[in-house]
Amino acid sequence: MSVAPTNGALLATEDLVAGYVPEVDILNGVSIRVNEGEIVTVIGPNGAGKSTLVKTIFGLLRPRRGRVLFRGEEISGSRPHDITHRGLSYVPQLDNVFQSLTVEENLEIGSLDPSRTDDQIERMYELFPRLGERRSQTAGTMSGGERQMLAMARALMPDPHVLLLDEPSAGLAPAFVEAIFEKIEDINRAGVTLVMVEQNARRALGMSSRGYVLDLGTNRFEGPGRELLEDPKVVELYLGGTARIDQK
Ligand SMILES: Nc1ncnc2c1ncn2[C@@H]1O[C@H](COP(=O)(O)OP(=O)(O)O)[C@@H](O)[C@H]1O
Ligand SMILES: [Mg+2]
Numbered sequence: 001m002s003v004a005p006t007n008g009a010l011l012a013t014e015d016l017v018a019g020y021v022p023e024v025d026i027l028n029g030v031s032i033r034v035n036e037g038e039i040v041t042v043i044g045p046n047g048a049g050k051s052t053l054v055k056t057i058f059g060l061l062r063p064r065r066g067r068v069l070f071r072g073e074e075i076s077g078s079r080p081h082d083i084t085h086r087g088l089s090y091v092p093q094l095d096n097v098f099q100s101l102t103v104e105e106n107l108e109i110g111s112l113d114p115s116r117t118d119d120q121i122e123r124m125y126e127l128f129p130r131l132g133e134r135r136s137q138t139a140g141t142m143s144g145g146e147r148q149m150l151a152m153a154r155a156l157m158p159d160p161h162v163l164l165l166d167e168p169s170a171g172l173a174p175a176f177v178e179a180i181f182e183k184i185e186d187i188n189r190a191g192v193t194l195v196m197v198e199q200n201a202r203r204a205l206g207m208s209s210r211g212y213v214l215d216l217g218t219n220r221f222e223g224p225g226r227e228l229l230e231d232p233k234v235v236e237l238y239l240g241g242t243a244r245i246d247q248k
Contacts, residue, residue, distance in 0.1 A: 009033040011193070012033040013031055015029045026052045038208075039225075040196075041210075049217040057164060057195075059080045103131050131146070181204070221233070
């Protein structure tokens with residue numbers, strides 16, 4: 001495992017090229033950097049490669065070119081299990097809980113250290129009181145918002161440095177969308193660095209230290225979240241309309 005300069009970034013991708021089918025590249029050279037303590041949001045049209053980017057960071061896809069650097073070491077090509085052990089957790093957009101297991105069983109599965117499982121579960125019930133109330137309920141019988149909270153709690157069980165979230169608010173009832181964003185801010189305040197992909201781009205960028213716009217598998221724009229929200233080109237091309245004063 002080579003030690004590489006990351007210019008102080010906690011997590012970085014360098015010119016990442018990846019895809020699913022031979023000779024079809026979905027990522028065409030994506031470079032992002034994430035500093036300790038930040039919330040970084042990745043936006044972009046459907047099919048831009050956002051999920052592919054987080055899957056490649058998490059080791060579910062092996063990059064064809066480029067590198068993923070985490071805490072000063074190259075993790076490209078490492079397996080998800082090893083990456084989790086290093087302190088990087090991931091919440092997929094879909095199928096992110098075991099539907100037939102209870103809340104508590106889902107959390108147990110997220111633990112990497114049996115001696116700490118009970119303490120960690122209690123911490124998760126403090127962070128997500130609703131999960132505590134439903135600890136014996138089967139995940140499949142809960143609402144979409146509750147399942148999303150469970151998926152985040154499960155990913156937080158190993159006490160990661162960085163949490164990757166793929167569209168945490170997708171498909172949720174409006175009342176839960178705001179609750180999820182508030183939880184994400186709580187998690188960040190508790191010391192976890194966050195990288196999220198979001199369709200709810202204005203809300204996500206508004207709370208982000210920095211953001212990236214991906215299109216056709218490549219970087220198009222990047223900058224502080226609020227600057228992207230006010231960039232007329234970003235607004236026109238990716239935020240569907242005119243810059244909104246109330247987001248400033
Ligand atoms: N498992 C897969 N096998 C083959 N192609 C895929 C797979 N997953 C995604 N793709 C393709 O990769 C492209 C980017 O997908 P994705 O990263 O999911 O985009 P986004 O998350 O930005 O909407 C799309 O053209 C999609 O069809
Ligand atoms: Mg996606």
